[in-house]
Every structure is written in structure tokens, then in C-alpha cells.
Amino acid sequence: MKPLLNNWKLHKVIHKDKILNFDILISKNCLKEVDKDYFYLISPLEVCESFILEIRNEELASDLGITEVEREIKNFINQLNKYNELKEIGETLVHKTAERKGKTSKQIFNEMDYKDLSISYD
Numbered sequence: 001m002k003p004l005l006n007n008w009k010l011h012k013v014i015h016k017d018k019i020l021n022f023d024i025l026i027s028k029n030c031l032k033e034v035d036k037d038y039f040y041l042i043s044p045l046e047v048c049e050s051f052i053l054e055i056r057n058e059e060l061a062s063d064l065g066i067t068e069v070e071r072e073i074k075n076f077i078n079q080l081n082k083y084n085e086l087k088e089i090g091e092t093l094v095h096k097t098a099e100r101k102g103k104t105s106k107q108i109f110n111e112m113d114y115k116d117l118s119i120s121y122d
Contacts, residue, residue, distance in 0.1 A: 004052045008041045015039075021052050 028051045030043040098105045
């Protein structure tokens with residue numbers, strides 16, 4: 001993975017053409033010009049990384065057509081929870097059917113041609 005920032009501890013002053021994420025850093029006032037096109041970092045590294053990640057996340061969300069990331073994540077989690085609940089109900093019904101027929105759950109699943117390794121056949 002490409003680094004977000006230059007090694008500012010090693011290089012105190014860097015030419016703008018060599019500064020990673022220069023546009024973001026300059027727009028967030030993280031850099032100060034010391035000579036024509038030469039800059040040094042005036043904000044803590046963690047703050048700068050946070051700015052860069054925030055902008056990149058916004059760009060990625062825009063590229064993917066996700067306008068509200070938080071809402072999309074909550075929606076996905078809700079759908080996953082519903083799926084898990086339905087799967088548990090289905091498994092419970094299979095276990096009860098197996099009990100009534102005097103068979104194992106695995107036998108019932110095999111009769112249904114259902115092969116899912118994530119299901120416990122107890």
C-alpha cells in the first residue's frame with residue numbers, strides 16, 4: 001500500500017512536487033511554505049493522516065455512488081441480521097422435522113440437497 005505521507009521526521013523541508021497528497025495537505029493548512037515551492041509540515045502527522053483518509057473515503061464513496069456511507073452500512077447490517085434470523089428459523093424447523101421423523105438434521109439437509117458448511121447438523 002502506498003504511504004499517505006512522506007517521512008517528515010527524516011526530511012523536514014520537501015519540494016511540493018515530491019509531497020504525497022500535497023493538494024489535501026495544503027487545503028487543510030497542514031503545510032507552510034518556507035521557500036518557493038518548498039514546504040514543511042506544521043500539523044501533527046496523525047491529524048494529516050486523518051484529513052487524507054477522510055478525503056479518500058469521500059472520493060471512494062462518490063466513485064461507488066454511495067452518498068451516505070453510514071446509512072449504507074446500517075442498511076447492510078440490518079439486512080444481514082434479517083438473513084441470520086431467517087436462517088436460524090429455517091435451521092430450527094429442520095431440526096424439529098428431523099426430531100419428528102426420527103432422523104438427524106444432516107439426513108434432512110441431505111434429503112433437501114442442501115449443502116452449507118456453516119450449518120451445524122446437530
